[in-house]
Amino acid sequence: MKPIQMVDLVGQYEKIKPEVDAALAEVIGSAAFINGPQVKAFEQELAAYLNVKHVIGCGNGTDALQVAMMALGLKPGDEVITASFTFVATVEVLALLGLVPVFADVLPDTFNLDPADVARKVTPKTKAIVPVHLFGQNADMDAILAIAREYNLFVVEDACQSIGSEHSGPNGKRKSGTMGDIGVTSFFPSKNLGCYGDGGALFTNDDELAHKIRRVCNHGSDKRYYHEVVGVNSRLDSLQAAVLRIKLKHLDAYARARNAAAAVYDEAFKDIEGLTIPGRWQQSNHVFHQYTLRVAGGRRDALKKHLEDRGVPAMVYYPVPCHLQVAYKGARCPEGSLPVTEELTREVLSLPMSTELDNEQLKHITSTVKGFFHH
Numbered sequence: 133m134k135p136i137q138m139v140d141l142v143g144q145y146e147k148i149k150p151e152v153d154a155a156l157a158e159v160i161g162s163a164a165f166i167n168g169p170q171v172k173a174f175e176q177e178l179a180a181y182l183n184v185k186h187v188i189g190c191g192n193g194t195d196a197l198q199v200a201m202m203a204l205g206l207k208p209g210d211e212v213i214t215a216s217f218t219f220v221a222t223v224e225v226l227a228l229l230g231l232v233p234v235f236a237d238v239l240p241d242t243f244n245l246d247p248a249d250v251a252r253k254v255t256p257k258t259k260a261i262v263p264v265h266l267f268g269q270n271a272d273m274d275a276i277l278a279i280a281r282e283y284n285l286f287v288v289e290d291a292c293q294s295i296g297s298e299h300s301g302p303n304g305k306r307k308s309g310t311m312g313d314i315g316v317t318s319f320f321p322s323k324n325l326g327c328y329g330d331g332g333a334l335f336t337n338d339d340e341l342a343h344k345i346r347r348v349c350n351h352g353s354d355k356r357y358y359h360e361v362v363g364v365n366s367r368l369d370s371l372q373a374a375v376l377r378i379k380l381k382h383l384d385a386y387a388r389a390r391n392a393a394a395a396v397y398d399e400a401f402k403d404i405e406g407l408t409i410p411g412r413w414q415q416s417n418h419v420f421h422q423y424t425l426r427v428a429g430g431r432r433d434a435l436k437k438h439l440e441d442r443g444v445p446a447m448v449y450y451p452v453p454c455h456l457q458v459a460y461k462g463a464r465c466p467e468g469s470l471p472v473t474e475e476l477t478r479e480v481l482s483l484p485m486s487t488e489l490d491n492e493q494l495k496h497i498t499s500t501v502k503g504f505f506h507h
């Protein structure tokens with residue numbers, strides 16, 4: 133059996149190697165490393181795939197979040213409601229900009245923002261909601277967009293883990309990241325659409341916002357050496373765009389491979405007492421950035437060790453919620469204030485998930501998990 137990894141990026145590369153190597157050689161041969169034709173072509177192709185008017189490449193997903201907040205003109209002291217059960221990037225950029233993160237709890241089955249708690253957290257200072265489409269499944273966007281309309285708030289979707297997934301709402305099917313004012317994603321190598329280094333992008337259907345986003349990414353400048361606003365330097369480089377153009381063509385097939393692995397996991401684990409398979413939100417399909425179980429009874433860490441001792445890596449995403457991180461702890465959201473989030477951090481365990489898992493590996497993973505519960 134091939135050794136099992138959380139993500140098999142080399143195995144994936146082997147299958148597209150000739151095409152990728154040729155594309156990289158072409159960029160190097162042209163020396164168009166920054167803002168080359170590959171970047172523009174990728175932005176257009178991704179916009180067509182997502183059915184969104186504008187895609188703007190940038191340096192990484194964290195930059196994309198920061199640029200979104202800057203382009204929306206949020207000011208120090210403005211409150212932004214988001215999840216605490218997520219990667220720290222959102223909270224980090226809010227803190228850097230002097231914005232105030234306000235955490236809402238998540239739902240115990242889908243791990244995504246609980247709209248009822250979002251509504252409870254709205255104050256006169258609230259300016260935006262940042263739903264994180266965690267692990268590859270869209271949050272309840274109809275409910276979140278309704279709250280945003282009611283209180284006149286911006287919505288910035290963090291689609292770093294959910295690119296390609298689809299939400300089915302009253303206006304038909306919409307791709308993840310294209311429903312709010314701005315959507316952001318990351319092309320970090322292990323993400324569902326990963327490049328071979330850092331990369332990110334913003335999406336919007338608003339021409340004016342697209343212009344502001346491009347300006348912020350480019351040192352606050354529309355015309356070289358003339359600076360209208362304070363900006364940053366955040367670009368998607370041409371080598372990464374060349375890789376992404378190739379991988380975008382495979383993105384739906386990659387999602388099918390992830391779903392096939394998830395279906396094997398579901399079938400194997402659905403009846404095990406003490407184990408809960410990931411819940412599905414009926415208005416979204418899932419692209420399984422992660423396949424995340426809940427392990428009851430305080431046995432999560434023991435299961436993790438049992439798996440690792442038998443050649444099955446497993447990871448805890450995330451062990452500490454943002455509101456309890458040393459850097460972001462505050463009186464406003466003390467321990468105990470987000471009960472579902474805090475329980476999840478004690479119970480979740482993510483299994484290997486990639487486009488390359490074969491039947492033999494899946495069988496070893498499922499039987500090793502079952503072995504822990506049946507002895």
Ligand SMILES: *Cc1c(COP(=O)(O)O)cnc(C)c1O
Pocket residue numbers: 192193194195218219221222264290292293317318319320330331332
């Ligand atoms: C990966 C990720 C980010 C940050 O993306 P980078 O490209 O690593 O900066 C932000 N939010 C979420 C939910 C992520 O998973």
